[in-house]
Amino acid sequence: MPDARATAPPTAPGTVSPRTPVDLGVARSIAVAGRVLGPLVAQGAIVRRPRVTAWAERRQTDRTATAVLRGLRDEHGGAPVVLDLGPRRMVLPLHADDVGALLAGSPEPFSPASREKRAALRHFEPDAVLIQPSDRRPERRLLNEQALDTSEPVHRDAEALLAAVDRETQALTARVGTTGVLDWPAFAPAFWLIVRSVVLGAGARDDERVTDVIWALRQDANWAFLKPRRSRLRHELAERLRAYADRAEPGSLIARAAQSSAAPDPAGQVPQWLFAFDAAGAAVLRALAVAASRPVVRERLRSEAASGAAMQPYARGSVLESVRLWPTTFVVLRDATAPTVWGSRELSAGTGFAVVSAFVHRDPERLGFAHGFEPEAWLDGRADADWGLLPFSGGPVSCPGRNVVLLVAGRLLAGLAELDLAFPRARYLAHDPLPATFDHYGVRLLGR
Ligand code: HEM
Numbered sequence: 001m002p003d004a005r006a007t008a009p010p011t012a013p014g015t016v017s018p019r020t021p022v023d024l025g026v027a028r029s030i031a032v033a034g035r036v037l038g039p040l041v042a043q044g045a046i047v048r049r050p051r052v053t054a055w056a057e058r059r060q061t062d063r064t065a066t067a068v069l070r071g072l073r074d075e076h077g078g079a080p081v082v083l084d085l086g087p088r089r090m091v092l093p094l095h096a097d098d099v100g101a102l103l104a105g106s107p108e109p110f111s112p113a114s115r116e117k118r119a120a121l122r123h124f125e126p127d128a129v130l131i132q133p134s135d136r137r138p139e140r141r142l143l144n145e146q147a148l149d150t151s152e153p154v155h156r157d158a159e160a161l162l163a164a165v166d167r168e169t170q171a172l173t174a175r176v177g178t179t180g181v182l183d184w185p186a187f188a189p190a191f192w193l194i195v196r197s198v199v200l201g202a203g204a205r206d207d208e209r210v211t212d213v214i215w216a217l218r219q220d221a222n223w224a225f226l227k228p229r230r231s232r233l234r235h236e237l238a239e240r241l242r243a244y245a246d247r248a249e250p251g252s253l254i255a256r257a258a259q260s261s262a263a264p265d266p267a268g269q270v271p272q273w274l275f276a277f278d279a280a281g282a283a284v285l286r287a288l289a290v291a292a293s294r295p296v297v298r299e300r301l302r303s304e305a306a307s308g309a310a311m312q313p314y315a316r317g318s319v320l321e322s323v324r325l326w327p328t329t330f331v332v333l334r335d336a337t338a339p340t341v342w343g344s345r346e347l348s349a350g351t352g353f354a355v356v357s358a359f360v361h362r363d364p365e366r367l368g369f370a371h372g373f374e375p376e377a378w379l380d381g382r383a384d385a386d387w388g389l390l391p392f393s394g395g396p397v398s399c400p401g402r403n404v405v406l407l408v409a410g411r412l413l414a415g416l417a418e419l420d421l422a423f424p425r426a427r428y429l430a431h432d433p434l435p436a437t438f439d440h441y442g443v444r445l446l447g448r
Pocket of ligand 1: 112129130141144272273274276277279280283323328329332333392393396398399400401402404405
Protein backbone atom coordinates (compact mmCIF):
# COMPACT_ATOMS: atom_id res chain seq x y z
CA MET A 1 0.00 0.00 0.00
CA PRO A 2 2.09 2.93 -1.20
CA ASP A 3 1.43 6.50 -0.21
CA ALA A 4 -0.27 7.75 -3.37
CA ARG A 5 0.14 11.44 -2.58
CA ALA A 6 3.26 12.04 -4.59
CA THR A 7 2.51 15.62 -5.58
CA ALA A 8 1.27 18.68 -3.77
CA PRO A 9 -2.29 19.89 -4.22
CA PRO A 10 -2.48 22.73 -6.77
CA THR A 11 -1.87 26.31 -5.57
CA ALA A 12 -0.97 29.59 -7.23
CA PRO A 13 2.76 29.91 -7.99
CA GLY A 14 4.69 31.23 -5.01
CA THR A 15 1.87 30.78 -2.55
CA VAL A 16 1.37 27.92 -0.16
CA SER A 17 -2.40 28.33 -0.04
CA PRO A 18 -5.16 30.63 -1.31
CA ARG A 19 -6.48 30.90 2.25
CA THR A 20 -5.22 33.80 4.39
CA PRO A 21 -4.48 32.85 8.04
CA VAL A 22 -6.60 34.60 10.67
CA ASP A 23 -5.21 35.82 14.02
CA LEU A 24 -7.18 34.75 17.06
CA GLY A 25 -5.63 37.21 19.52
CA VAL A 26 -4.06 36.34 22.85
CA ALA A 27 -7.12 35.50 24.97
CA ARG A 28 -8.79 33.31 22.38
CA SER A 29 -5.48 31.67 21.46
CA ILE A 30 -4.99 30.62 25.05
CA ALA A 31 -8.55 29.32 25.29
CA VAL A 32 -8.22 27.31 22.06
CA ALA A 33 -4.79 25.95 23.02
CA GLY A 34 -6.17 24.93 26.40
CA ARG A 35 -9.04 22.96 24.95
CA VAL A 36 -7.32 21.53 21.89
CA LEU A 37 -3.62 21.14 22.68
CA GLY A 38 -3.78 21.01 26.50
CA PRO A 39 -5.27 17.50 26.82
CA LEU A 40 -2.81 16.18 24.21
CA VAL A 41 0.22 17.56 26.02
CA ALA A 42 -1.14 16.30 29.35
CA GLN A 43 -1.52 12.75 28.01
CA GLY A 44 2.15 12.76 27.05
CA ALA A 45 3.30 13.40 23.50
CA ILE A 46 6.17 10.92 23.66
CA VAL A 47 4.99 8.36 26.19
CA ARG A 48 1.40 8.19 27.39
CA ARG A 49 0.54 8.75 31.05
CA PRO A 50 -2.06 6.10 31.97
CA ARG A 51 -4.00 8.15 34.47
CA VAL A 52 -4.34 11.05 32.08
CA THR A 53 -5.31 8.86 29.11
CA ALA A 54 -8.06 7.31 31.27
CA TRP A 55 -9.27 10.80 32.17
CA ALA A 56 -9.14 11.84 28.49
CA GLU A 57 -11.35 8.91 27.53
CA ARG A 58 -13.86 9.65 30.29
CA ARG A 59 -14.04 13.26 29.13
CA GLN A 60 -13.83 12.38 25.41
CA THR A 61 -11.38 15.24 25.05
CA ASP A 62 -10.93 14.71 21.30
CA ARG A 63 -14.64 15.36 20.76
CA THR A 64 -14.32 18.71 22.48
CA ALA A 65 -11.15 19.60 20.57
CA THR A 66 -12.72 18.66 17.26
CA ALA A 67 -15.83 20.72 18.00
CA VAL A 68 -13.68 23.76 18.82
CA LEU A 69 -11.76 23.42 15.55
CA ARG A 70 -14.91 22.81 13.52
CA GLY A 71 -16.37 25.99 14.99
CA LEU A 72 -13.26 27.95 13.98
CA ARG A 73 -13.34 26.51 10.49
CA ASP A 74 -16.98 27.49 10.02
CA GLU A 75 -16.31 30.95 11.43
CA HIS A 76 -13.32 31.64 9.17
CA GLY A 77 -14.31 29.81 6.00
CA GLY A 78 -11.63 27.12 6.35
CA ALA A 79 -8.71 29.55 6.70
CA PRO A 80 -5.84 28.54 9.00
CA VAL A 81 -5.97 30.15 12.43
CA VAL A 82 -2.96 31.69 14.13
CA LEU A 83 -2.51 31.14 17.84
CA ASP A 84 -0.54 33.80 19.68
CA LEU A 85 1.12 31.91 22.51
CA GLY A 86 3.55 34.50 23.82
CA PRO A 87 6.96 33.67 22.37
CA ARG A 88 5.46 31.15 19.99
CA ARG A 89 3.18 31.73 17.02
CA MET A 90 1.45 28.51 16.02
CA VAL A 91 -0.70 28.16 12.91
CA LEU A 92 -3.41 25.50 12.84
CA PRO A 93 -4.38 24.52 9.26
CA LEU A 94 -8.05 23.51 9.15
CA HIS A 95 -8.43 22.61 5.49
CA ALA A 96 -7.15 19.31 4.06
CA ASP A 97 -5.49 21.11 1.13
CA ASP A 98 -3.50 23.28 3.52
CA VAL A 99 -2.41 20.18 5.38
CA GLY A 100 -1.33 18.76 2.01
CA ALA A 101 0.63 21.89 1.14
CA LEU A 102 2.44 21.69 4.47
CA LEU A 103 3.33 18.02 4.10
CA ALA A 104 4.28 18.26 0.44
CA GLY A 105 6.43 21.30 1.29
CA SER A 106 8.48 19.36 3.84
CA PRO A 107 11.32 19.36 4.72
CA GLU A 108 11.79 22.76 3.00
CA PRO A 109 10.34 25.23 3.74
CA PHE A 110 8.37 23.27 6.34
CA SER A 111 10.85 21.46 8.51
CA PRO A 112 9.72 18.53 10.65
CA ALA A 113 12.43 19.49 13.14
CA SER A 114 10.13 21.84 15.03
CA ARG A 115 11.29 23.52 18.20
CA GLU A 116 9.06 21.35 20.40
CA LYS A 117 10.04 18.12 18.67
CA ARG A 118 13.74 18.88 18.95
CA ALA A 119 13.39 19.68 22.64
CA ALA A 120 11.54 16.42 23.27
CA LEU A 121 13.35 13.93 21.04
CA ARG A 122 16.89 15.02 21.82
CA HIS A 123 16.43 13.35 25.23
CA PHE A 124 16.80 9.95 23.61
CA GLU A 125 17.53 10.28 19.87
CA PRO A 126 19.64 13.35 19.11
CA ASP A 127 20.76 11.92 15.77
CA ALA A 128 17.29 10.89 14.50
CA VAL A 129 16.44 12.07 10.99
CA LEU A 130 13.20 13.64 12.20
CA ILE A 131 14.95 16.39 14.17
CA GLN A 132 17.89 17.15 11.88
CA PRO A 133 18.33 20.36 9.92
CA SER A 134 17.65 19.84 6.22
CA ASP A 135 21.29 19.45 5.18
CA ARG A 136 21.73 16.51 7.58
CA ARG A 137 18.53 14.76 6.54
CA PRO A 138 19.25 13.05 3.18
CA GLU A 139 21.84 10.52 4.40
CA ARG A 140 19.79 9.64 7.45
CA ARG A 141 16.58 9.36 5.47
CA LEU A 142 18.38 7.07 3.00
CA LEU A 143 19.61 4.86 5.83
CA ASN A 144 16.08 4.53 7.17
CA GLU A 145 14.60 3.79 3.76
CA GLN A 146 17.22 1.17 2.97
CA ALA A 147 16.89 -0.62 6.30
CA LEU A 148 13.10 -0.46 6.47
CA ASP A 149 12.50 -1.24 2.77
CA THR A 150 10.23 1.78 2.70
CA SER A 151 8.88 1.30 -0.81
CA GLU A 152 8.24 -2.44 -0.43
CA PRO A 153 4.88 -3.62 0.90
CA VAL A 154 6.62 -6.77 2.15
CA HIS A 155 10.07 -6.29 3.71
CA ARG A 156 12.78 -8.53 2.26
CA ASP A 157 13.28 -10.07 5.72
CA ALA A 158 9.55 -10.72 6.16
CA GLU A 159 10.08 -14.42 6.80
CA ALA A 160 12.26 -13.81 9.86
CA LEU A 161 10.22 -10.84 11.07
CA LEU A 162 6.93 -12.69 10.83
CA ALA A 163 8.41 -15.79 12.47
CA ALA A 164 9.16 -13.63 15.53
CA VAL A 165 5.59 -12.30 15.50
CA ASP A 166 4.08 -15.79 15.18
CA ARG A 167 6.26 -17.22 17.95
CA GLU A 168 5.20 -14.60 20.48
CA THR A 169 1.57 -14.63 19.32
CA GLN A 170 1.43 -18.35 20.03
CA ALA A 171 2.95 -17.91 23.50
CA LEU A 172 0.57 -15.06 24.29
CA THR A 173 -2.39 -17.07 23.00
CA ALA A 174 -1.47 -19.93 25.32
CA ARG A 175 -1.26 -17.55 28.29
CA VAL A 176 -4.60 -15.96 27.51
CA GLY A 177 -6.04 -19.46 27.23
CA THR A 178 -5.02 -20.00 30.85
CA THR A 179 -5.82 -16.62 32.37
CA GLY A 180 -8.82 -15.74 30.21
CA VAL A 181 -7.72 -12.10 30.05
CA LEU A 182 -5.97 -10.00 27.41
CA ASP A 183 -5.36 -6.48 28.65
CA TRP A 184 -2.49 -4.02 28.32
CA PRO A 185 -0.43 -5.54 31.17
CA ALA A 186 -0.69 -8.96 29.47
CA PHE A 187 -0.20 -7.64 25.94
CA ALA A 188 2.66 -5.17 26.38
CA PRO A 189 5.43 -7.56 27.56
CA ALA A 190 4.69 -9.93 24.66
CA PHE A 191 4.63 -7.03 22.26
CA TRP A 192 8.04 -5.79 23.38
CA LEU A 193 9.50 -9.29 22.90
CA ILE A 194 8.40 -8.98 19.28
CA VAL A 195 9.74 -5.46 18.89
CA ARG A 196 13.18 -6.28 20.30
CA SER A 197 13.42 -9.40 18.11
CA VAL A 198 12.34 -7.55 14.98
CA VAL A 199 14.45 -4.44 15.50
CA LEU A 200 17.56 -5.80 17.21
CA GLY A 201 17.48 -9.54 16.56
CA ALA A 202 16.41 -12.69 18.41
CA GLY A 203 19.39 -12.25 20.74
CA ALA A 204 17.77 -9.07 22.09
CA ARG A 205 14.40 -10.71 22.75
CA ASP A 206 14.86 -10.70 26.52
CA ASP A 207 16.95 -7.54 26.83
CA GLU A 208 14.37 -5.60 28.82
CA ARG A 209 17.01 -3.14 29.92
CA VAL A 210 17.34 -1.61 26.46
CA THR A 211 13.60 -0.85 26.23
CA ASP A 212 13.45 0.21 29.90
CA VAL A 213 16.20 2.77 29.30
CA ILE A 214 14.44 4.19 26.29
CA TRP A 215 11.16 4.28 28.22
CA ALA A 216 12.80 6.28 31.04
CA LEU A 217 14.29 8.73 28.55
CA ARG A 218 10.92 9.06 26.79
CA GLN A 219 9.34 9.99 30.09
CA ASP A 220 11.86 12.85 30.30
CA ALA A 221 11.05 13.72 26.69
CA ASN A 222 7.42 14.36 27.65
CA TRP A 223 8.77 17.36 29.57
CA ALA A 224 10.81 18.61 26.60
CA PHE A 225 12.66 21.80 27.60
CA LEU A 226 11.69 21.43 31.24
CA LYS A 227 13.88 18.43 32.07
CA PRO A 228 17.66 18.28 31.84
CA ARG A 229 19.08 15.57 29.63
CA ARG A 230 20.42 12.43 31.32
CA SER A 231 23.64 11.89 29.44
CA ARG A 232 24.69 8.72 31.33
CA LEU A 233 21.47 6.93 30.42
CA ARG A 234 21.61 8.19 26.86
CA HIS A 235 25.18 6.96 26.60
CA GLU A 236 24.14 3.52 27.89
CA LEU A 237 21.38 3.34 25.27
CA ALA A 238 23.78 4.33 22.49
CA GLU A 239 26.34 1.72 23.60
CA ARG A 240 23.78 -1.07 23.73
CA LEU A 241 22.43 -0.21 20.31
CA ARG A 242 25.92 0.01 18.86
CA ALA A 243 26.64 -3.50 20.15
CA TYR A 244 23.52 -4.80 18.41
CA ALA A 245 24.50 -2.98 15.21
CA ASP A 246 27.95 -4.63 15.37
CA ARG A 247 26.35 -8.01 15.96
CA ALA A 248 23.99 -7.39 12.98
CA GLU A 249 21.89 -10.48 13.50
CA PRO A 250 20.42 -11.61 10.16
CA GLY A 251 16.67 -11.03 9.97
CA SER A 252 16.75 -7.90 12.16
CA LEU A 253 16.16 -4.34 11.03
CA ILE A 254 19.36 -3.12 12.67
CA ALA A 255 21.35 -5.58 10.55
CA ARG A 256 19.95 -3.93 7.45
CA ALA A 257 20.85 -0.52 8.86
CA ALA A 258 24.39 -1.73 9.43
CA GLN A 259 24.58 -2.80 5.75
CA SER A 260 23.23 0.50 4.44
CA SER A 261 25.36 2.47 2.00
CA ALA A 262 24.51 5.67 3.90
CA ALA A 263 27.24 7.17 6.04
CA PRO A 264 25.65 7.94 9.45
CA ASP A 265 26.00 5.68 12.48
CA PRO A 266 23.21 3.10 11.99
CA ALA A 267 22.55 2.90 15.74
CA GLY A 268 21.67 6.61 15.78
CA GLN A 269 18.38 6.01 13.98
CA VAL A 270 17.26 3.00 16.01
CA PRO A 271 15.83 4.76 19.11
CA GLN A 272 13.15 6.24 16.81
CA TRP A 273 12.24 2.73 15.65
CA LEU A 274 11.89 1.38 19.18
CA PHE A 275 9.92 4.45 20.21
CA ALA A 276 7.64 4.33 17.17
CA PHE A 277 6.77 0.65 17.55
CA ASP A 278 4.98 1.57 20.78
CA ALA A 279 2.29 3.24 18.67
CA ALA A 280 1.77 0.00 16.77
CA GLY A 281 1.03 -1.85 20.01
CA ALA A 282 -1.65 0.68 20.93
CA ALA A 283 -3.12 0.47 17.43
CA VAL A 284 -3.27 -3.34 17.48
CA LEU A 285 -4.97 -3.55 20.86
CA ARG A 286 -7.59 -0.97 19.89
CA ALA A 287 -8.25 -2.70 16.55
CA LEU A 288 -8.56 -6.00 18.39
CA ALA A 289 -11.19 -4.49 20.67
CA VAL A 290 -13.10 -3.36 17.57
CA ALA A 291 -12.78 -6.86 16.07
CA ALA A 292 -14.05 -8.42 19.31
CA SER A 293 -17.06 -6.09 19.16
CA ARG A 294 -17.81 -6.51 15.45
CA PRO A 295 -18.13 -10.11 14.22
CA VAL A 296 -17.82 -9.02 10.57
CA VAL A 297 -14.40 -7.47 11.20
CA ARG A 298 -13.23 -10.46 13.20
CA GLU A 299 -14.33 -12.95 10.56
CA ARG A 300 -12.56 -11.07 7.80
CA LEU A 301 -9.36 -10.96 9.83
CA ARG A 302 -9.61 -14.66 10.57
CA SER A 303 -10.29 -15.73 7.01
CA GLU A 304 -7.43 -13.60 5.73
CA ALA A 305 -5.08 -15.01 8.37
CA ALA A 306 -5.95 -18.54 7.24
CA SER A 307 -4.18 -17.80 3.93
CA GLY A 308 -0.87 -17.46 5.80
CA ALA A 309 0.24 -14.85 3.24
CA ALA A 310 2.69 -12.14 4.31
CA MET A 311 0.49 -9.54 2.63
CA GLN A 312 -2.78 -9.33 4.55
CA PRO A 313 -4.47 -6.19 3.23
CA TYR A 314 -7.52 -6.23 5.47
CA ALA A 315 -5.40 -6.60 8.63
CA ARG A 316 -3.20 -3.73 7.47
CA GLY A 317 -6.24 -1.64 6.67
CA SER A 318 -7.57 -2.38 10.15
CA VAL A 319 -4.36 -1.16 11.78
CA LEU A 320 -4.51 1.97 9.62
CA GLU A 321 -8.12 2.54 10.62
CA SER A 322 -7.17 2.19 14.26
CA VAL A 323 -4.50 4.89 13.85
CA ARG A 324 -6.85 7.10 11.85
CA LEU A 325 -9.60 6.92 14.44
CA TRP A 326 -7.30 7.19 17.45
CA PRO A 327 -4.13 8.87 16.16
CA THR A 328 -0.89 7.99 17.84
CA THR A 329 0.85 11.12 16.57
CA PHE A 330 -1.50 13.63 18.16
CA VAL A 331 -0.14 16.61 16.31
CA VAL A 332 2.06 16.79 13.21
CA LEU A 333 4.39 19.74 13.72
CA ARG A 334 6.36 21.82 11.25
CA ASP A 335 8.50 24.97 11.54
CA ALA A 336 8.92 27.27 8.55
CA THR A 337 12.58 27.72 7.61
CA ALA A 338 11.77 30.71 5.34
CA PRO A 339 8.95 33.24 4.90
CA THR A 340 5.89 31.62 3.29
CA VAL A 341 2.91 33.22 1.54
CA TRP A 342 -0.60 32.16 2.51
CA GLY A 343 -3.33 33.98 0.60
CA SER A 344 -2.65 37.70 1.05
CA ARG A 345 -0.32 37.24 3.99
CA GLU A 346 3.33 36.40 4.52
CA LEU A 347 4.25 34.36 7.56
CA SER A 348 7.78 34.79 8.83
CA ALA A 349 10.48 32.13 9.07
CA GLY A 350 10.24 30.37 12.40
CA THR A 351 6.44 30.24 12.39
CA GLY A 352 5.19 26.96 13.84
CA PHE A 353 2.44 24.82 12.30
CA ALA A 354 0.41 22.14 14.04
CA VAL A 355 -1.97 19.75 12.29
CA VAL A 356 -4.34 18.23 14.83
CA SER A 357 -4.68 14.65 13.62
CA ALA A 358 -7.97 13.80 15.36
CA PHE A 359 -9.65 16.76 13.67
CA VAL A 360 -8.55 16.11 10.09
CA HIS A 361 -8.90 12.33 10.40
CA ARG A 362 -12.57 12.48 11.28
CA ASP A 363 -14.00 15.24 9.18
CA PRO A 364 -17.54 14.27 8.11
CA GLU A 365 -17.49 16.99 5.46
CA ARG A 366 -14.79 15.08 3.58
CA LEU A 367 -15.20 11.52 4.74
CA GLY A 368 -18.36 9.44 4.57
CA PHE A 369 -16.73 7.00 7.00
CA ALA A 370 -15.42 9.67 9.43
CA HIS A 371 -16.61 7.96 12.62
CA GLY A 372 -16.88 4.41 11.30
CA PHE A 373 -14.38 1.55 10.94
CA GLU A 374 -13.62 1.13 7.26
CA PRO A 375 -10.39 -0.76 6.46
CA GLU A 376 -11.59 -0.93 2.83
CA ALA A 377 -10.88 2.80 2.47
CA TRP A 378 -7.17 1.94 2.72
CA LEU A 379 -7.47 -0.82 0.13
CA ASP A 380 -9.28 1.03 -2.64
CA GLY A 381 -7.13 4.18 -2.61
CA ARG A 382 -9.72 6.54 -1.07
CA ALA A 383 -7.75 7.13 2.13
CA ASP A 384 -4.33 7.45 0.56
CA ALA A 385 -5.61 10.07 -1.87
CA ASP A 386 -6.72 12.33 0.99
CA TRP A 387 -4.06 14.70 2.33
CA GLY A 388 -6.01 15.10 5.53
CA LEU A 389 -5.47 11.46 6.48
CA LEU A 390 -1.99 11.40 7.92
CA PRO A 391 -1.63 8.53 10.40
CA PHE A 392 1.83 7.99 8.93
CA SER A 393 2.19 11.62 7.79
CA GLY A 394 2.54 12.24 4.04
CA GLY A 395 4.88 13.68 1.43
CA PRO A 396 8.69 13.45 1.55
CA VAL A 397 8.84 13.23 5.37
CA SER A 398 6.22 10.51 5.70
CA CYS A 399 6.97 7.56 7.93
CA PRO A 400 9.58 5.34 6.27
CA GLY A 401 8.53 2.51 8.61
CA ARG A 402 4.92 2.41 7.44
CA ASN A 403 5.13 -0.79 5.43
CA VAL A 404 7.22 -2.75 7.87
CA VAL A 405 5.10 -1.72 10.83
CA LEU A 406 1.93 -2.67 8.96
CA LEU A 407 3.50 -6.02 8.13
CA VAL A 408 4.29 -6.75 11.78
CA ALA A 409 1.20 -5.18 13.36
CA GLY A 410 -1.19 -6.64 10.76
CA ARG A 411 0.17 -10.13 11.38
CA LEU A 412 -0.13 -9.72 15.15
CA LEU A 413 -3.68 -8.42 14.88
CA ALA A 414 -4.73 -11.26 12.60
CA GLY A 415 -3.09 -13.81 14.90
CA LEU A 416 -4.85 -12.47 17.99
CA ALA A 417 -8.18 -12.27 16.15
CA GLU A 418 -8.01 -16.08 16.08
CA LEU A 419 -8.69 -15.98 19.82
CA ASP A 420 -12.34 -16.01 20.76
CA LEU A 421 -12.29 -12.88 22.87
CA ALA A 422 -15.12 -10.68 24.06
CA PHE A 423 -14.91 -6.97 24.79
CA PRO A 424 -17.20 -6.35 27.77
CA ARG A 425 -17.82 -2.79 26.63
CA ALA A 426 -18.69 -4.05 23.12
CA ARG A 427 -21.67 -1.77 22.73
CA TYR A 428 -19.22 1.08 22.90
CA LEU A 429 -17.46 -0.12 19.74
CA ALA A 430 -20.08 -2.22 17.96
CA HIS A 431 -21.81 0.71 16.30
CA ASP A 432 -20.91 4.04 14.73
CA PRO A 433 -20.03 6.62 15.75
CA LEU A 434 -16.96 5.20 17.39
CA PRO A 435 -15.74 7.03 20.51
CA ALA A 436 -13.55 10.05 19.81
CA THR A 437 -11.05 9.13 22.53
CA PHE A 438 -10.22 5.50 23.34
CA ASP A 439 -7.59 4.69 25.96
CA HIS A 440 -5.59 1.62 24.92
CA TYR A 441 -4.30 1.13 28.46
CA GLY A 442 -7.91 0.53 29.54
CA VAL A 443 -8.67 -2.22 26.99
CA ARG A 444 -9.60 -5.50 28.66
CA LEU A 445 -10.65 -8.47 26.55
CA LEU A 446 -11.99 -11.68 28.05
CA GLY A 447 -12.06 -15.27 26.83
CA ARG A 448 -15.62 -16.48 26.13
C1 HEM B 1 1.87 2.58 14.17
C2 HEM B 1 3.15 2.93 14.17
C3 HEM B 1 3.70 4.18 13.57
C4 HEM B 1 3.07 5.35 13.26
C5 HEM B 1 1.59 5.68 13.44
C6 HEM B 1 4.06 6.24 12.72
C7 HEM B 1 3.81 7.52 12.30
C8 HEM B 1 4.78 8.41 11.89
C9 HEM B 1 4.53 9.79 11.59
C10 HEM B 1 3.17 10.47 11.66
C11 HEM B 1 5.73 10.33 11.24
C12 HEM B 1 5.97 11.76 10.80
C13 HEM B 1 6.12 12.66 11.94
C14 HEM B 1 6.22 14.05 11.46
O1 HEM B 1 5.93 14.34 10.30
O2 HEM B 1 6.53 14.90 12.27
C15 HEM B 1 6.72 9.31 11.33
C16 HEM B 1 8.05 9.50 11.07
C17 HEM B 1 8.99 8.51 11.16
N1 HEM B 1 8.77 7.19 11.46
FE1 HEM B 1 7.00 6.35 11.92
N2 HEM B 1 5.27 5.60 12.69
C18 HEM B 1 5.08 4.35 13.20
C19 HEM B 1 6.04 3.37 13.34
C20 HEM B 1 7.32 3.49 12.89
C21 HEM B 1 8.29 2.43 12.95
C22 HEM B 1 8.03 1.04 13.52
C23 HEM B 1 9.45 2.93 12.45
C24 HEM B 1 10.76 2.23 12.25
C25 HEM B 1 10.93 0.93 12.32
C26 HEM B 1 9.21 4.32 12.10
C27 HEM B 1 10.16 5.18 11.59
C28 HEM B 1 9.95 6.52 11.40
C29 HEM B 1 11.01 7.47 11.06
C30 HEM B 1 12.49 7.14 10.89
C31 HEM B 1 10.40 8.72 10.92
C32 HEM B 1 11.08 10.03 10.54
C33 HEM B 1 10.99 10.27 9.07
C34 HEM B 1 11.70 11.51 8.59
O3 HEM B 1 11.96 12.43 9.37
O4 HEM B 1 11.99 11.54 7.39
N3 HEM B 1 7.91 4.60 12.37
N4 HEM B 1 6.12 8.13 11.72
